[in-house]
Amino acid sequence: MRETDNVETAVGVARIDVDRPDGPETAMLVLGHGAGGGVDAPDLIALRDAGVAAGLLVVRVTQPYRVAGRRAPAPAGHLDRAWVAVLTRLRSRASAELPVLVGGRSSGARVACRTAGTVGAAGIVALAFPTHPPGRPERSRVGELATGLPTLVVNGDRDPFGVPESTAAPVRIVVRPGERHDLRRDPSGTAVVVVDWLRSHGWAR
Structure with missing residues (x-):
């Protein structure tokens, strides 16, 4: 069952x-x-389909700047505030016992990491995490993954935004051969990796 709604x-x-x-x-x-x-x-659609089939309630969030028709991203603070507002709304409508997992691709993964503690997330799924701007490895964003929560990072080995190096648990990094930043080569394979990880934590059937 699918539904669409707006959140102020x-x-x-x-x-x-x-x-x-x-x-x-x-x-x-x-x-x-x-x-x-x-x-x-493609990776978000494939994950939606696989997640729903595995028993998850899947919510995809479009940030206000995109709803307004703008392509240039809003400042990080605006992204985080909107995300927290949406999660607050979603949590108020869901069972208190239902685990809440956050994530997304690229910028969406960064937002999820930065706000995971604030929204009370149980875990994080980070697709195509942009480790650094292209050609600027000295501007690392890997620190955003250090939330203390179980986290799955799925990146392509040809991603110009970099690939996080192996880190200690609870962060697991999966590198997909032949994939670039868009993870378009095999989105269903990426979804399988994510759902298997979710099952390992008891969050999917």
Whole structure:
């Protein structure tokens, strides 16, 4: 079952696309999009489909700047505030016992990491995490992954935004051969990696 709704935030109107499984919900997975893209990116769609089939309530969040028709991303503070507002709304409508997982691709993964503690997330799924700007490895963003929460990072080995190096648990890094930043070569394979990880934590059936 699919539904779409708008959420008022302090920085504009966000949109949520909600997909529910046929049976009992095992967890809620909330996903954000990349800086210049949308929630219809191939990896997000593949993860939505695989997640719903595995019992997850999957919510894809479109940031206010994209709802307003702008491609240039909003400042990080605006992204984080909108995300927290959406998660607050979603949590108020869900069972208190339902685990909440956050994530997304690229910029959306960074937002999820920065706000995971604030929204009370149980875990994080980071697709195409932009380790650094292209050609600027000295500007590392890896520190954003250090949330203390179980985290899965899935990057392509040809990603110009870099690939995080192996880190200690609870962060797991999976590098997909032949994939670039868009993870378009095998989105269903990426979704399988994520769902297997979710199952290992009891968040998917």
